[in-house]
Amino acid sequence: MHPFNILTTLTIYTVFATPLAKCCPVAPPDCVLEVETSSGVLNGFINASAPSVRQFLGVPFALPPTGTRRWQPPSKLESDKPINATNIGPACPQQPLSATPTLYVYAPSGGNRTEFFPLENFSEDCLTLNVWTPEAPSKPLPVFVWYFGGGFVQGGTNSLYFNPQSWVQRTQQHIVVTVNFRSNIFGFPNANGLTDQNLGLLDQRLALEWVRDNIANFGGDPLKIVTWGESAGAIAADYLNFAYLEDPIISGIILESSTALFPPKLCQSFDKAYANFSAVAIAFGCATALSPVDCLKNVTWQDIQDSMVKLNLTSSFLPTADERLVFSNYAQRYEIGAYSSAPAIIGSNQHEANALIPPILGVTLNETHADEYTNATFLCTAAIASQLRETTGRTTYRYRYDGNFPNISPPDFPGAYHAAELPLIFGTAGDYHGASTTYEDSVSRSMQDMWLEFAKDPLNGLRNAGWCLYADGKAVLIGGTEAPFQEIDILQLDSVCNMSRLRIM
Template sequence: MLLRLCTVALVAVAHGAVSISAHPLKVETECGMILGFINTSTPDVRQFLGVPFVLPPTGCRRWLPPAANYNPAAAVNATNFGLSCPQIPLSASTPPNVFTSDGGGQTEFFPRQNFSEDCLTLNIWAPAHPHATALPVIRTQAHIVVSVNFRSNIFGFPNAAGLGEQNLGLLDQRAGLEWVRANIGAFGGDPARIVAWGQSAGAIAADYLHFAFHDDPIVQGSILDSGTALFPQSTRLSNDTAQRNFAQVAAQLGCGGVAAAQIDCLRDASWESIEGLLAANASLSFLPVADSRVVFANYTAQYAAGAVARVPVIIGTNQHELNALDELVPGGNESHSDAVTNATFLCTAAETTQLRQAVGLTTYRYRYDGNFTNISPPTFPGAYHGAELPLIFGTAGQYHGASTPYEDVVSMKLQDLWLAFAQDPQNGLLAAGWAPYGAGVAVLLGDTDTPVKQIDVHELDDGVCVSAALG
C-alpha cells in the first residue's frame, strides 16, 4: 500500500560547454518554442512549466504508448504547472497516515485536486544567467531540474486483455527522458550528464528502467530513495494474472463484450467516472505487469545476465520508513514498525547493492535519520517515508514552522551531496568524502550530531533480511 502513496519521479541533468539564447525565456526546441518566466521570489531561476512532451493520452489515445508531439509551428506558454495525472486523493485513504489531513496535516506531499487525463507534461528549472559550460540537470545555480508527469493506476498500468502494452506509466517516464536528452541543451543542460532521481514507487520505476533500457539508459547515474526493483512483489507487481480488475471496471461502467469491445467502450467513459469507481473499490489494484520487456519478474536473473545499465547509483532508505502509517505503530510500537521497515525497504536495498557489487557496479548507500519537528509531527516521529524530501529540495521551512539552524545545515549538505553526484556520478561523492559500498562503508544522513556520519556497512545491513509479518 505504501508504494501507492508516493510516486515521485524526478530527472536531474548535468553540465558542459553551452550557449543560451539571447532571449533566455524563449527557448527553441525540436517541438517548437517554449516560453518561460522568472518569478520575483526566485529571480535567479528560469521556469518552464507544463511543457507537453508527448501527445495527450486522451480519447482514442487512452491506453496507448506515448507518442512524440512534434509541432514546431506552435509555441508553448510554459508559465503554469500542468495538471496532475488522475489519482485517488490520499485524504480518502485509510488508515490515517502522515500524508493525509487527518494524519498530521502533512498534505504537501500529495496534490489535493487539479487532475486531468491530459497530464503528460514536464517542468524545467534552470539558472537565469548563462554558464560557460552545460549544466548537470539537479540544484543551486549549477544544475537544472526537470520533473516528469506519468500515468498511474488503471491509466498507466491497465493490465487489460487486448492491449499490447501494459506498463504505460513506465513508457511515459522513458519518453520524458528521451525528450530531455533531445532538448535540454537548449536550456543550458548537458544531454551527456543526466541523472534520474525517484522516491518510493518513483525509485522502483527508475530502477526498472535500468533493466528495460540497459543498452541505452540515457542517464549517467540514478538516485533511488526508498525503493528498488527488488522491493517485495506483492506491493510492486500486479498479481491479477486473469486480468479481472480491468474487466470488472468495464462491467461496472456498462462496457461488456470481448476485450477489444471493453477497451473501446471505456475510452468513451470519463476519467472521472473511472477514477471514482477505483476510489470506491479499494480491492481494485492496478500495478506494473511483469512482461519480460519493460518489467521483469526476476531481477536477480537480469543481474546475472548482465542486462542492467552500467551506471553508478545512490541507494538509500529512511530509519523509520513505516512510522508514516498508524497501523504499523500500534500504541507507539516503533520496534514493530522498524522490523517491517528492515525486512522490506532496508533488506531490498541491501540485496540490490550486493547484486550490483557482484557485477562491478558502483553503489553509494545511505540511511536518512533526520527527525525535525516541522516535518515529523508527534504522531509520526522520526525519519518516516518521504521525510527527507523537504530537506533535499530546501523547502523544509515552508512546512509547519521554521527549520532549526542544524536542520538548515543538514538540508544544505544533502543538496550538496546530490549535486556532487549529478556532476560526476562515478567519483563526485568520493571526492566529497562519501566512499562507495565496495569500500565497506555507508553513511548516516541527518543524525543528531552530524549531517554525514560514515559507518561500516555491516552496521547497516546485517540481520535486516528476516521475515516479518506485514499486518
C-alpha cells in the same frame, strides 16, 4: 571522513510564487525565457522568490493520452507553436487525498492538507514536465530528472514539496526536471487485449528522451542526466535501468527508499485473469463488448475513477511483469549484469514504516514492529541490490537517512519516516509548518550538495567529497544527531539483514 564543502547560507522561498513579467534582468543571450523545443516554443518566467532561476512549467512532452490514445503508449509531441510555460500542470487521474482516509497524511497542523501529494487538480491531459534552470549557465550543467512516489496509484509534480527553485537558486550549477506520468488503471491497466500494460513507465521513458533531446537548449548537458526517484518513483527508475540497459540515456541513478528488488507482492500486479479491469468494464456494461478497452474509452475518467472507489480497486492497478519493461526476477537480472553500468546512490530511511500506519485508524505505533517491517522491505532490499551491483562491478554509494525534524514530521510519526528526506533535498522543508532549525538547514544543504556532486561526476564525485564506496565497505548516515554526514562500516548498517536467508524478492 573528509570534510564536506557545504555552503553556510540558505534562504527559504515560497514554492508557488507569482511570476514576474516575462523579461530577464540581464540582456539576452545571457538569459533566455523563450526556448525552442520539440514540443514547441516555450515562454518561461522568473519570479521574485528565485530571481536567478528560469522556470518552464507544464511543458507537454507527449500528445494528450485521451480519447483513442487512452491506454496506448505515449505519442511523441512535435510542434513549433508557442507554449505559455508558467504553471505546473495537473496531476494524472487518481483518487483525491481527501477521499483516501486510510492513506497516511502528512499534516502536522491537522486536517488533510499534505505537501507530498498533488493539489486536487487532475486531468487526463497530464503528460507534462517542468524545468528549473539557472538564469545564465556558463557551461553545460548536469540534470536531475525526478520521478515521484505514490505506490504507482497516486502522485504528481504539483505536490507542494517538489519545487526545487530554492536549490537551483542557491547552487546555480544544475537543472531539475520533474515528470508527470500515468498511474493506477490509466497507467497500468492490466487489460486483456493490450500489448503494452506498463504505460506509466513508457511515459517516464519518453520524458527522459525529451530531456535528452532538448535539455541543451536550457543550458543542460545531455551526457549528464541523472534519474532520481523515491519509493515507487525509485522502483520505476530502476525498472527502466534494466529495461533500457543498452540505451539508458542516464549517467547516474539515485534510488531513495526502493529499488527494483522491492518485494513484488507490494508493487506489482499478479492479476493474470485481468479480473480488476474486467470488474470496471462490467460496471459500465462493457464486459460483453467486442473490445472492453475500446468501450471504456467512451467513459469519462471521472466515472472510471468513481467506479474504482466503489469497487475498492484504487490500489489494485500496478506494474505487471512483461519481461520487457518489468521483469519477474530482478535478483537474477542483477546477477547476470543485465542492467546499465550507471553508478548509483541507494538508500533508505531509518523509520520508513512510521508513515505507513494510518492515524485515522487509531493504530498505536509500535516502533519495534515498524522497524522490523522497515528493515525487511526497505533497508535489506537496498542492501541486497548494493551487494549484487558490487558483484557485477557497478559503482554504488549507500546511505541511511536518520533526520528527525518536527516541522515536517506529523506528531504520530517521529523520526525519519517514508519520504521525510525529500523536503530537505528540494529545499522546501521550512515552507509550510514552521521554519527549519539551523541544523536541519545544514542537513538540507549537505544533501543537496552531495546529490549535486554525484550528478556532476557519478563515478568519482562523491568519493572526492569524502563519501566512500560501498565496495570499500562503507556507507553514510545522513541527518543523525552527530553530524549531517557520518561515515560508518557497511556491516553496522546491514547487520540486521541475513543476505543468505532473506527471501522477499
